[in-house]
Amino acid sequence: MASIIKNRAIVNDDWTVVRPAEDGSLPAVNDLPAGKVLVPLALWQAEREALAASRGAAEIGVWLAPDSEPADIVADFDKIALIGVDFPVFRDGRGYSIGRLLRERYGYKGELRAIGDVLRDQITFMFRCGFDAYALRADKDFDDALKAFDEFSFNYQGAVDNPSPLFRRREAGELGKVSA
Template sequence: MASIIKNRAIVNDDWTVVRPAEDGSLPAVNELPAGKVLVPLALWQASRDALIASRGAAEIGVWLAPDSEPAEIVGDFDRIALIGVDFPVFRDGRGFSIGRLLRERYGYKGELRAIGDVLRDQLAFMFRCGFDAYALRADKDFNDALKAFDEFSVQYQGAVDNPSPLFRRRAAAASASEKVSA
């Protein structure tokens, strides 16, 4: 069984990512592998009712491509167990924006998983954008990747994990310090 990093721990991955065929065609619902499946948005949109009827919400996840519009899935948050965001190549950063939109604008609270070309160098930044699960590339060392979360002790910008930028955190600390000394 494959592994993933979830909530900063290495765990078994019991989900199968379903990808379109080389020609772009999508499998039929009855052709999907047994167990929990992470299906592309296009398959979800085309076969939502059949997928729910055949598996139930606990065994269905939907993944978004870099050019997907996250707003298209907002109404389905309660029908799926997780949302994956595909990073097809290292240099494609659109998934970071999708993660932030899902968490900050649309209020998604469930598992948000990075799939595809996921590398150690990206994990801390993905975490700041709201991701909590990471399916690393097969050739990567999971134990080494866990170290990425602790490489930066201070972040300047606000993000999903801490919305307040550093200058505001420092101003609040100074203000609290002045009140204590007064």
């Protein structure tokens, strides 16, 4: 069974990510693998009722492509167990914005998982944007990736994990003596 990092721990991944075929076609609901599935937004939008009828909310997740509009899934938060955000290549950062929008603007409280080309170097920044689960590339070391959470003592900017910028935290006495 594959593993993921979830809530800063390595755990078994019992979800199957469903991808479109090479020609872009989506699988039929009856052709989906058994168990928990993370389906593309397009499949969810086309087959929402059939997916909901064939599985419970605990077994359905939806993943968003970098060009997806996160607002399109807001009405369905209660019908899905998790939202994945695809990072197709390391240099595509649109998923960070999707994560922040889901958490800050739309108030998503469930699992937010980074999928695709997820590398150790991105984990700290993904965490700051609201991600709490990471499906690393198969060729990456999970134990090494866990160290990314502790690489920085302080962050200057506010983000999902701590909305106050450093100067506000310092003013409030939350940091003690900090040298910049």
